[in-house]
Amino acid sequence: MSHDMQRYLTDPFQEITELGEGLFRLNIGPQLPISGQGRFLVVTDGELVYDIEVDIGYSHRGIEKILEYKNYIQGVVPLERMVMLDTSNILMGFVRAVEDLYGVEPPPRAKYIRTIINELNRISSHLYALGLFAESAGWNPAVFIWTTADREPILDLLEMITGARWSHSFFIPGGVRADLPNGIKERILDTMDYIEKRLEVYEDAWIYNETFRLRTEGVGVLPRDKAIEWGAAGPSLRASGVAYDTRKNEPYSAYPELDFKIVTHTAGDSYARGWVRFEEMKVSIDLIRQAIENIPEGRVKKTLPPRPVKQEALARAETGRGEINFYIYTEGRDKPYRVKISPASFRNFFVIEQLPKIQEIKLADVPPLLYSFDPWFLDADR
Amino acid sequence: MLDWIIEFVRNNFQTLFRITFFPGLTFLFVFTIFAVWFQRKYLARLMLRMGPVHAGKVLGWLQLIADAFKLMTKEIILPKYAYKKLFLFSAITLPVIPAAAIALIPFGPGYAIFNLPGYTAPLFLGIMSLYPIFIILMGWASNNKFTLIGAFRTIYLDVAGEIPIFLAVLGVMIWAGTYDLQTIVEMQRSMWFVIPQFLGFIVFFISYFAMIEKAPMDIPEAETELVFGYRTEYTGALFLDTMMGDYINVLAWTLLMITLYFGGYNGPQIFADPILNGAFWILIKLIILLTITFTVIISYARLRIDQAIRLGWYYLIPLALANIVLTVILKSLGV
Numbered sequence: 220m221s222h223d224m225q226r227y228l229t230d231p232f233q234e235i236t237e238l239g240e241g242l243f244r245l246n247i248g249p250q251l252p253i254s255g256q257g258r259f260l261v262v263t264d265g266e267l268v269y270d271i272e273v274d275i276g277y278s279h280r281g282i283e284k285i286l287e288y289k290n291y292i293q294g295v296v297p298l299e300r301m302v303m304l305d306t307s308n309i310l311m312g313f314v315r316a317v318e319d320l321y322g323v324e325p326p327p328r329a330k331y332i333r334t335i336i337n338e339l340n341r342i343s344s345h346l347y348a349l350g351l352f353a354e355s356a357g358w359n360p361a362v363f364i365w366t367t368a369d370r371e372p373i374l375d376l377l378e379m380i381t382g383a384r385w386s387h388s389f390f391i392p393g394g395v396r397a398d399l400p401n402g403i404k405e406r407i408l409d410t411m412d413y414i415e416k417r418l419e420v421y422e423d424a425w426i427y428n429e430t431f432r433l434r435t436e437g438v439g440v441l442p443r444d445k446a447i448e449w450g451a452a453g454p455s456l457r458a459s460g461v462a463y464d465t466r467k468n469e470p471y472s473a474y475p476e477l478d479f480k481i482v483t484h485t486a487g488d489s490y491a492r493g494w495v496r497f498e499e500m501k502v503s504i505d506l507i508r509q510a511i512e513n514i515p516e517g518r519v520k521k522t523l524p525p526r527p528v529k530q531e532a533l534a535r536a537e538t539g540r541g542e543i544n545f546y547i548y549t550e551g552r553d554k555p556y557r558v559k560i561s562p563a564s565f566r567n568f569f570v571i572e573q574l575p576k577i578q579e580i581k582l583a584d585v586p587p588l589l590y591s592f593d594p595w596f597l598d599a600d601r
Numbered sequence: 602m603l604d605w606i607i608e609f610v611r612n613n614f615q616t617l618f619r620i621t622f623f624p625g626l627t628f629l630f631v632f633t634i635f636a637v638w639f640q641r642k643y644l645a646r647l648m649l650r651m652g653p654v655h656a657g658k659v660l661g662w663l664q665l666i667a668d669a670f671k672l673m674t675k676e677i678i679l680p681k682y683a684y685k686k687l688f689l690f691s692a693i694t695l696p697v698i699p700a701a702a703i704a705l706i707p708f709g710p711g712y713a714i715f716n717l718p719g720y721t722a723p724l725f726l727g728i729m730s731l732y733p734i735f736i737i738l739m740g741w742a743s744n745n746k747f748t749l750i751g752a753f754r755t756i757y758l759d760v761a762g763e764i765p766i767f768l769a770v771l772g773v774m775i776w777a778g779t780y781d782l783q784t785i786v787e788m789q790r791s792m793w794f795v796i797p798q799f800l801g802f803i804v805f806f807i808s809y810f811a812m813i814e815k816a817p818m819d820i821p822e823a824e825t826e827l828v829f830g831y832r833t834e835y836t837g838a839l840f841l842d843t844m845m846g847d848y849i850n851v852l853a854w855t856l857l858m859i860t861l862y863f864g865g866y867n868g869p870q871i872f873a874d875p876i877l878n879g880a881f882w883i884l885i886k887l888i889i890l891l892t893i894t895f896t897v898i899i900s901y902a903r904l905r906i907d908q909a910i911r912l913g914w915y916y917l918i919p920l921a922l923a924n925i926v927l928t929v930i931l932k933s934l935g936v
Binding site: 243245247251253265266353354355356357358359360361364365368425428429430431433434581582583584585586 | 647649650750753816817819824901904906
């Protein structure tokens with residue numbers, strides 16, 4: 220062992236020389252309670268943060284490559300593993316792209332069923348995200364356990380409809396696998412009433428709690444122009460005052476026939492990002508109620524033709540974390556030649572890396588800042 | 602030799618009983634384990650969980666004892682580049698400090714481990730002010746970034762919480778006209794001091810969370826960014842020791858709150874023996890106050906360190922000074 224190496228091991232602050240006076244690099248993750256399946260390298264002087272580097276790739280599974288070996292219906296199953304909380308929304312973009320390739324339009328009833336499942340999934344994803352957000356602001360796990368418990372009725376509903384709680388594999392190119400079971404309408408409406416009641420409890424208990432607002436308001440402000448320039452996605456973009464939502468801007472499924480508004484906030488701080496998620500859940504409840512009331516009768520799936528009619532397709536969908544893009548190129552077989560996925564978390568990680576450059580961030584603000592973006596490493600790694 | 606020991610025990614039976622059983626070592630061990638179990642069980646219920654259920658037939662009461670045994674059997678890892686002597690010394694000494702302070706608290710008329718007449722309240726604060734120093738030593742000796750940041754945060758939090766809490770206690774001492782905890786308790790037979798010292802009590806109660814380092818002011822061990830703060834590098838029995846110190850610290854400050862504001866051992870006559878009666882009431886008050894403390898713990902997000910200092914210096918210290926002025930005015934008016 221060289222002398223330098225010895226010195227480095229005895230003095231953890233040896234990095235001072237390379238980073239500057241009084242600065243050192245703090246390794247948040249991948250084993251820290253809050254870090255998730257990735258790592259954040261934070262350059263700090265103990266209180267102020269000068270740089271955040273997001274280190275992704277700990278859970279890379281090569282989903283894009285796997286999809287090249289599966290046909291389009293088989294590809295649904297591994298693809299869902301990108302975000303287990305939000306499987307159907309992730310799938311939506313892929314299914315749309317494949318339908319575009321084959322020139323197939325799903326039956327109207329299938330579109331409505333897809334919308335219901337998408338919105339149920341969005342509520343469960345946002346509940347989980349908000350629970351983690353509260354915990355990252357230093358809450359005891361109470362809030363996280365409440366929100367996780369309140370996902371249960373939604374997961375039960377999804378199990379009734381699709382047969383699985385998390386990875387449904389329910390959307391296939393051309394429609395959905397099965398029709399809605401009997402008596403599901405009352406069950407869905409009851410669950411929506413329950414979730415709405417619980418959201419009121421959350422408002423009282425912690426969304427408008429003083430300490431929670433103290434910790435998150437004014438933290439990690441993302442201005443409108445920078446949000447657009449750096450390509451923030453989903454609720455993080457809408458919290459900066461940009462009214463962009465794929466469900467509205469490029470409507471798919473039953474969204475064009477349903478009436479809803481895009482939730483936006485002008486502050487652009489961590490609290491605004493959490494608030495947008497919270498309000499979006501109310502919008503989702505409303506959408507589900509509309510969809511279940513207006514659902515048309517008919518078939519739920521169409522058979523794909525033997526050969527794709529186009530060579531390439533690009534489709535997008537709004538997931539819980541933002542817009543996901545799928546580009547599929549095919550050589551006319553039943554398998555794609557190349558699938559390129561552009562997930563929302565990946566773009567949000569870039570925004571997180573840029574934020575310390577435009578404002579002062581404290582070390583204690585780092586976890587709420589990260590979790591206001593609802594980062595999902597599995598999503599970014601693919 | 603044996604004769605001498607028997608003679609010594611016979612002559613000093615009262616003192617030895619107090620040191621070893623109540624309110625001494627046995628009580629501290631049992632109550633620490635009870636407090637942790639109670640916290641886990643109570644917080645679990647608020648979180649819609651069950652808490653520990655498996656060990657022991659009723660309410661998982663054996664769980665904490667099982668945990669303690671498990672921790673004692675684990676390897677103690679000394680970090681290679683830690684200052685080993687300081688690392689061991691600071692962790693082992695940590696629980697001694699609040700335990701020494703508890704020795705001054707009267708649990709019945711004339712029933713404390715050290716029945717010092719006179720300056721017990723300032724002495725209590727003096728002993729308790731050593732506690733953060735050992736936390737800083739722990740963080741420093743571990744030679745780790747997370748522990749060091751946690752230790753420095755303890756210094757800041759101390760500045761934010763210790764000064765207001767001392768000023769609040771000063772208000773009580775002025776109102777009572779004495780430094781003696783025993784006399785302060787005796788003066789509360791007719792009226793608890795929480796009524797005339799209400800402003801001071803508010804200051805005490807908020808600073809209390811900074812002193813016990815629990816949410817919303819568990820800033821030094823902020824789990825989300827600092828793993829476990831100054832305690833990160835401790836394992837096995839040493840970890841158990843630091844947790845012990847933590848909960849005895851909670852116990853010490855809660856006992857001081859009861860003594861100063863909630864009438865100490867005073868309460869309606871249930872047992873004929875005044876000491877038994879006093880101990881009974883002090884335990885009842887302790888459990889009620891711990892329940893309130895745990896409810897606060899779960900109801901708020903953690904403050905940032907600068908917010909805690911702002912709270913301490915902008916609001917709590919002026920409020921505590923106002924309380925002292927008010928107390929002096931009331932005293933001079935002869936209320």
